Amino acid sequence: MKRILIVVAALAMVSGFAAAETPFEEYESSIKAFAEGVANSLPLNSSVGLTWSDAYIGQFPRFGVGATIGFSTIPYAALEPVVGALGLTDDVENSELFEYLERFGGPLPAYTVEARLGGFMLPFDVGAKFGTIPPTVDTTGIVDGFEFDYLLAGADVRVNLLRGRGLAPKLSVGGAYNLLDARVGLVGQKDIEITSFEHPTENATHNLTLESPTVEYFWRANVVDFTVQASKDILLFTPYIGAGASIGFGSAGGGLRGTLVSDPPISDDDWDAINAALEAQGGETLPELGPQGLAVTADMPAGWAFRAYGGVSVNLLILRLDLTGMYDFLGENYGATVGVRIQF
Numbered sequence: 001m002k003r004i005l006i007v008v009a010a011l012a013m014v015s016g017f018a019a020a021e022t023p024f025e026e027y028e029s030s031i032k033a034f035a036e037g038v039a040n041s042l043p044l045n046s047s048v049g050l051t052w053s054d055a056y057i058g059q060f061p062r063f064g065v066g067a068t069i070g071f072s073t074i075p076y077a078a079l080e081p082v083v084g085a086l087g088l089t090d091d092v093e094n095s096e097l098f099e100y101l102e103r104f105g106g107p108l109p110a111y112t113v114e115a116r117l118g119g120f121m122l123p124f125d126v127g128a129k130f131g132t133i134p135p136t137v138d139t140t141g142i143v144d145g146f147e148f149d150y151l152l153a154g155a156d157v158r159v160n161l162l163r164g165r166g167l168a169p170k171l172s173v174g175g176a177y178n179l180l181d182a183r184v185g186l187v188g189q190k191d192i193e194i195t196s197f198e199h200p201t202e203n204a205t206h207n208l209t210l211e212s213p214t215v216e217y218f219w220r221a222n223v224v225d226f227t228v229q230a231s232k233d234i235l236l237f238t239p240y241i242g243a244g245a246s247i248g249f250g251s252a253g254g255g256l257r258g259t260l261v262s263d264p265p266i267s268d269d270d271w272d273a274i275n276a277a278l279e280a281q282g283g284e285t286l287p288e289l290g291p292q293g294l295a296v297t298a299d300m301p302a303g304w305a306f307r308a309y310g311g312v313s314v315n316l317l318i319l320r321l322d323l324t325g326m327y328d329f330l331g332e333n334y335g336a337t338v339g340v341r342i343q344f
Contacts (some may be wrong), residue, residue, distance in 0.1 A: 037078030039303030040290020049112030053313035154178035213258035255295025
């Protein structure tokens with residue numbers, strides 16, 4: 001499913017450069033629409049990790065370490081502006097998986113390793129999480145022809161309001177900051193003839209070609225998250241339920257990354273002159289043009305997400321296995337995670 005979603009996006013970008021009447025203008029507007037569409041999906045994805053069943057683990061020296069893997073969804077509507085602007089609506093809507101894409105959206109995976117430590121003197125605990133697939137790792141063999149890199153990092157603090165004595169549950173409120181940074185790319189595309197231009201100081205026409213480009217999408221979000229959570233230990237299980245409100249700020253974009261070659265050659269530091277020449281002759285202005293390709297980046301509007309989440313952990317001595325489901329009411333996105341930790 002993830003691969004199909006990436007293919008749809010990548011083909012939309014490639015076809016746009018080849019077929020659109022004004023490809024760069026359409027490409028730029030579609031990326032801006034993509035940024036708006038994805039804005040409300042990223043806060044939910046950034047909340048993966050640190051959702052432990054215990055609303056409060058207790059004061060120091062209580063602590064735990066573990067890992068979480070999961071996903072949240074991104075609606076097809078976030079990609080629809082790109083697909084529509086580039087004339088691929090019929091192709092996508094006639095595909096076998098369109099009904100699934102339209103109804104459920106596509107998954108954005110996430111994982112973290114994490115730790116939580118009980119507070120000193122006051123009834124609070126703090127947590128930190130981190131997950132990454134760095135750009136230096138070759139991921140093209142995992143999903144054939146695709147490369148991706150990923151970073152999710154965050155920290156939170158939770159304050160205990162109820163200690164969970166008797167029939168009462170534990171109850172806590174918390175605040176967190178999360179950073180999400182990700183990119184997916186389809187590698188090894190055919191050479192693309194970008195444009196031609198008259199050099200402003202040379203009496204020559206230069207033709208620009210991008211050799212074997214990688215088509216890519218990327219997004220970055222800074223998310224502030226507020227939560228309230230209740231939990232109760234029942235024999236070997238800890239059921240829990242919570243609610244969260246998140247607001248995210250960031251950017252999203254897409255581009256073609258490769259070796260940009262000019263015929264005849266030009267200096268690598270002459271890209272400003274190229275854009276100036278293109279603008280002066282009334283043609284297309286290439287977005288974020290440089291010797292490694294071109295891209296469009298658009299700021300995402302601040303996106304709120306209001307979610308409910310809940311689940312249960314199975315507790316075997318110091319081992320905890322967490323199962324969590326979550327749903328974002330505004331974006332109508334959902335997600336699920338599985339976590340395992342050792343807690344003392």
